[in-house]
Amino acid sequence: MRIEKTDVLVIGSGIAGLLLARKAARFADVAIVTKKEGSASNTYYAQGGIAAVANDEDSFELHISDTIEAGQGLCHPEAVEIMVREGPARIRELAELGVRFNRDESSGSFRLGREGGHSASRIVHFHDVIGRELEEVLLDEVGKSPNVSFLDEHLAIDLVGGSDGGVKGCYVLDRRRNEIAAYLARHTIIATGGAGKIYLYTSNPDVASGDGIAMAYRAGAEISNLEFVQFHPTSLYHQKVKSLLISEALRGEGAVLRTTAGDEFMSHYDDRRELAPRDIVARAMDSEMKKSGEKYVLLDITKKPADWLKDRFPFVYERCLEYGIDISREPIPVVPAAHYMCGGVRVDMEGKTNLPGLSVVGEAACSGVHGANRLASNSLLEAIVLSHRCSERLKDERGVEIVADLDTGDFPRTGDPKIFETVILDHDWDLTRRVMWDYVGIVRSEERLRLARERIGQIRETVERLYEEYGASVDMVELRNIALVSSLVVQSAIARKESRGLHYMIDYPERDPEWCKDSIIKIEED
Numbered sequence: 001m002r003i004e005k006t007d008v009l010v011i012g013s014g015i016a017g018l019l020l021a022r023k024a025a026r027f028a029d030v031a032i033v034t035k036k037e038g039s040a041s042n043t044y045y046a047q048g049g050i051a052a053v054a055n056d057e058d059s060f061e062l063h064i065s066d067t068i069e070a071g072q073g074l075c076h077p078e079a080v081e082i083m084v085r086e087g088p089a090r091i092r093e094l095a096e097l098g099v100r101f102n103r104d105e106s107s108g109s110f111r112l113g114r115e116g117g118h119s120a121s122r123i124v125h126f127h128d129v130i131g132r133e134l135e136e137v138l139l140d141e142v143g144k145s146p147n148v149s150f151l152d153e154h155l156a157i158d159l160v161g162g163s164d165g166g167v168k169g170c171y172v173l174d175r176r177r178n179e180i181a182a183y184l185a186r187h188t189i190i191a192t193g194g195a196g197k198i199y200l201y202t203s204n205p206d207v208a209s210g211d212g213i214a215m216a217y218r219a220g221a222e223i224s225n226l227e228f229v230q231f232h233p234t235s236l237y238h239q240k241v242k243s244l245l246i247s248e249a250l251r252g253e254g255a256v257l258r259t260t261a262g263d264e265f266m267s268h269y270d271d272r273r274e275l276a277p278r279d280i281v282a283r284a285m286d287s288e289m290k291k292s293g294e295k296y297v298l299l300d301i302t303k304k305p306a307d308w309l310k311d312r313f314p315f316v317y318e319r320c321l322e323y324g325i326d327i328s329r330e331p332i333p334v335v336p337a338a339h340y341m342c343g344g345v346r347v348d349m350e351g352k353t354n355l356p357g358l359s360v361v362g363e364a365a366c367s368g369v370h371g372a373n374r375l376a377s378n379s380l381l382e383a384i385v386l387s388h389r390c391s392e393r394l395k396d397e398r399g400v401e402i403v404a405d406l407d408t409g410d411f412p413r414t415g416d417p418k419i420f421e422t423v424i425l426d427h428d429w430d431l432t433r434r435v436m437w438d439y440v441g442i443v444r445s446e447e448r449l450r451l452a453r454e455r456i457g458q459i460r461e462t463v464e465r466l467y468e469e470y471g472a473s474v475d476m477v478e479l480r481n482i483a484l485v486s487s488l489v490v491q492s493a494i495a496r497k498e499s500r501g502l503h504y505m506i507d508y509p510e511r512d513p514e515w516c517k518d519s520i521i522k523i524e525e526d
């Protein structure tokens, strides 16, 4: 059994993990494990940008109040304040590292986009490919640091727990060698991103199987607000496309949502129309699709000329064209898709969890800034602020002792994919995601949630038994994680007997002041 040691172990290579690793490498040895190639992360696909106050027409107070309004009573105001006020300094740092942002040619000031729920233009962006830009610059940066070892194709399986309840590192599967090693660390950082893959339709890439949330839960971390799953209103509806986000920034530039008959409909739902917060837009689309019986609605940006679209949205323009849609001439068929987990592992604004040795940053964390509904483009902002503050804390903390005598009997067993019937895993993978989509989606009911609990519960039992019997292969580990995270989402949704933000219950259509609090679950209560 192989055992490796490092000061700081970062699991995940999106913006939160890479930024933290880069900063921690100034005072510690850092290992980054990431389950595919370095750039395979939710960050890479981010189109919109980073929300931040960037000129005199805007103010911190406005950004704070927009965030809190979208969060519908559940944002932690002090956390929001930190995020909003510290954001601009973090963006300046990124620009100094070489991240490009679109700027006004004469003044050099940021060109700002507008997105739903924001009362000012405040999205700093790079065309519609900010995620790719961030990943490329940060991967290059960590690659230059002699203190960082970068382990791609390494899948985290479970955290190494100490007898004192602390976290001492992680068991990791090297996918190339099909071999498990323990990486022991003074500080273990989960930066694994979200869990969009628990749903049949998602804007997230395949890696988003909730690994960090699942591992943290199994280790005893508190998990908060998982019932608040954000569905992005506009992902492309197309037979051949698994997931293609159509950025909210298109609506910020005037794109109109229409029924398939061509009628705009958002004015019937909210005065802010297409720029209402995402929960409102997604529910309006859901309701229009149910009324018409159609599988999609249309997003129309044909009022903009092709040259303008090619410059502002080169990615969306080109990708749609590949699938035969010229967005300058015809509207885009769109449907909502699971996009972002507002809940996650409960942390403070320094990424600290209830478990010694374990920090969480990025989408896997629940720091209190998003409440019941995240404001568009506040996610990258939270990631950069939290990662910075977490690295500052680690600088001053010794962390947990590196374990001297790890019991090799505790190592997970390596699975041999050849001896296992993949058809069973594929079936349960599809079934979990279908159940979540049908019963735990944009509109929920007690009956649907009860059925989801029953079905996901059965899948979990089977998967845990198979995991014990056959060991840890990649498919098995990911299925085990999506089944667990799905069950946690269902458990949180059943507990919240009201409608608030992204959690809409037919049986309880109103907000209930009694429920103006975070949900918290821990393994003992399972």
Ligand code: SIN
Pocket (backbone or CB within 6 Å): 046, 047, 048, 049, 246, 247, 248, 249, 340, 375, 376, 377, 378, 379
């Ligand atoms: C988008 O470009 O619409 C996504 C931005 C976000 O999720 O904040």
